[in-house]
Amino acid sequence: MNKRQFMKGMIVFFGAGPDFATLARAAYAKTADTTKAGGAKADADDMGLGDYDPSSHYYGMGIEVDKCIGCNRCVEACKAENDVPDEPFFFRTWVERYSIMRNGEAVVECISVNPKKQQEAPQENRDVIRSFFVPKLCNHCAHPPCVQVCPVGATFATRDGVVLVDQKRCIGCRYCIQACPYGARFLNHGTNTADKCTFCYHRVVKGLLPACVEVCPTQARIFGDLKSKASRLVRFQRMNKVHVLKPALNTEPKVYYAQLDGEVR
Amino acid sequence: MKVPEQVGRLAVVVAVLLAVVLAARFVVIPRSYFSTRLHEASTIKREVMKPISFAGMTLCRECHADEYDTKTRGYHKGLACETCHGPSARHAEDPMSVKPYAPRDRKFCPVCHAYDSARPTGFPQINPTVHNPLKPCITCHNPHDPVPPEAPHECSACHAQIARTKAVSSHALLPCVTCHDASEQHKVTPRSALPTKPETREFCGQCHAADGANPDAPKVDLASHGGTYLCWQCHYPHLPEGRP
Numbered sequence: 001m002n003k004r005q006f007m008k009g010m011i012v013f014f015g016a017g018p019d020f021a022t023l024a025r026a027a028y029a030k031t032a033d034t035t036k037a038g039g040a041k042a043d044a045d046d047m048g049l050g051d052y053d054p055s056s057h058y059y060g061m062g063i064e065v066d067k068c069i070g071c072n073r074c075v076e077a078c079k080a081e082n083d084v085p086d087e088p089f090f091f092r093t094w095v096e097r098y099s100i101m102r103n104g105e106a107v108v109e110c111i112s113v114n115p116k117k118q119q120e121a122p123q124e125n126r127d128v129i130r131s132f133f134v135p136k137l138c139n140h141c142a143h144p145p146c147v148q149v150c151p152v153g154a155t156f157a158t159r160d161g162v163v164l165v166d167q168k169r170c171i172g173c174r175y176c177i178q179a180c181p182y183g184a185r186f187l188n189h190g191t192n193t194a195d196k197c198t199f200c201y202h203r204v205v206k207g208l209l210p211a212c213v214e215v216c217p218t219q220a221r222i223f224g225d226l227k228s229k230a231s232r233l234v235r236f237q238r239m240n241k242v243h244v245l246k247p248a249l250n251t252e253p254k255v256y257y258a259q260l261d262g263e264v265r
Numbered sequence: 266m267k268v269p270e271q272v273g274r275l276a277v278v279v280a281v282l283l284a285v286v287l288a289a290r291f292v293v294i295p296r297s298y299f300s301t302r303l304h305e306a307s308t309i310k311r312e313v314m315k316p317i318s319f320a321g322m323t324l325c326r327e328c329h330a331d332e333y334d335t336k337t338r339g340y341h342k343g344l345a346c347e348t349c350h351g352p353s354a355r356h357a358e359d360p361m362s363v364k365p366y367a368p369r370d371r372k373f374c375p376v377c378h379a380y381d382s383a384r385p386t387g388f389p390q391i392n393p394t395v396h397n398p399l400k401p402c403i404t405c406h407n408p409h410d411p412v413p414p415e416a417p418h419e420c421s422a423c424h425a426q427i428a429r430t431k432a433v434s435s436h437a438l439l440p441c442v443t444c445h446d447a448s449e450q451h452k453v454t455p456r457s458a459l460p461t462k463p464e465t466r467e468f469c470g471q472c473h474a475a476d477g478a479n480p481d482a483p484k485v486d487l488a489s490h491g492g493t494y495l496c497w498q499c500h501y502p503h504l505p506e507g508r509p
Contacts, residue, residue: 047309069384071377073348080352081318097383115376126506131383156305166308202315211319215348217341217377218388 052205057160058226059199060254062236063135065261067220070095070133074212074221075112081200081211088113090186092197093137093212098263099128106263134264135221138163138184138197139245139253146176146185155194161254162201167193181246226254318352325353328360332409339410349373349408374402380433387426390433423455427503434504444502469496
């Protein structure tokens with residue numbers, strides 16, 4: 001082989017590669033197209049969803065901060081519904097009390113850790129300018145950082161916008177717990193896998209509300225479908241000025257807060 | 266150009282290796298190892314199979330229509346049954362042998378109704394240590410239609426939010442007429458005869474000046490405290506937070 005032949009070969013080899021790739025992609029798209037019609041139905045059967053079609057929904061939650069009374073019903077309902085470990089530091093959803101002090105400092109405490117104590121000693125601190133409760137949970141981001149970092153692909157977003165963890169695939173490496181900017185994940189010591197809010201996916205697909213939304217006594221939590229114009233969540237977004245947590249991270253959270261104080265992070 | 270023999274042999278070895286790898290990849294290892302779609306589908310299936318503990322309010326209504334109707338007319342209309350009665354899906358499946366929880370003591374209601382400064386202003390709150398101590402809440406209030414045992418009358422009938430706010434403040438014992446003069450006409454046509462409001466610093470000074478009438482009220486020096494501001498520009502009189 002002389003130099004000329006070698007160069008020719010290289011041009012054909014590297015030049016043809018992308019063309020083959022394009023052809024392959026086109027062929028794949030064609031087969032995918034032909035199976036799509038029957039495919040959606042087959043998918044639903046695979047997932048045990050029955051008549052429920054995930055692609056026609058996109059879920060989110062609205063939280064009206066001014067309505068939250070910090071009663072912890074949501075936290076306890078979540079623990080009862082989802083088998084969250086009983087230890088008072090494992091939460092799929094939790095409530096924080098923000099106290100803004102006279103010197104501008106914001107003191108944050110998680111009232112879900114010891115609700116009894118909160119209830120028995122209503123502190124009357126005159127250095128507090130204002131205080132309020134903020135319920136928190138997984139934001140089910142449209143661009144979830146936890147999904148990006150998972151080394152085994154165990155966590156993923158469903159088509160209806162819920163971020164789930166595959167308990168069989170998760171190796172419990174905790175990367176996602178570090179990556180979540182909202183602190184929404186924890187390591188479940190029962191299963192040794194990452195655990196988090198699922199928007200009560202098993203309830204939602206059956207037309208029920210997530211447990212926390214169901215029991216909230218003041219309707220501070222609103223659950224709904226962003227794809228349906230008539231849903232309560234879309235109405236919530238229409239009637240309130242809403243904000244999300246840490247918008248600068250571009251995670252595009254789908255938990256929307258109304259009347260959110262600037263100190264909340 | 267003739268292919269040298271050793272190249273041919275090498276090609277055979279490579280072809281065999283390739284065949285083994287491809288067979289392993291496509292035949293021996295099951296498809297579910299590679300397919301994210303299958304993995305996701307099985308995860309979703311596992312999630313969907315999880316048992317439900319909260320039955321939901323609409324299901325409760327099928328049997329307990331009376332309680333439901335009472336509740337929808339009262340202040341607790343926004344509450345789901347399971348907010349107080351706990352997860353009851355098993356009760357819904359087997360109503361006779363599984364009974365839901367029904368809180369009847371004084372511990373439960375203050376979970377929402379004990380005074381807490383972080384709760385929204387106007388939310389009905391009480392101080393559990395002084396509000397009829399030791400009496401279970403249900404002796405006076407029906408949880409399905411909670412109303413104060415006395416119907417609100419006089420000022421609190423219309424100004425309920427202010428009345429509730431004042432009730433947990435240090436002005437709790439002051440009747441409204443201490444600061445406001447309301448004519449009889451105000452009760453008939455409220456806007457045509459507005460009640461009076463204090464207009465001067467000296468009015469608050471009746472209690473809070475150094476020589477004020479009430480010895481227990483916190484004292485300030487009217488001449489130097491607050492400059493030219495009126496008292497209520499800094500202190501909300503229905504929930505005065507300034508303390509000595």
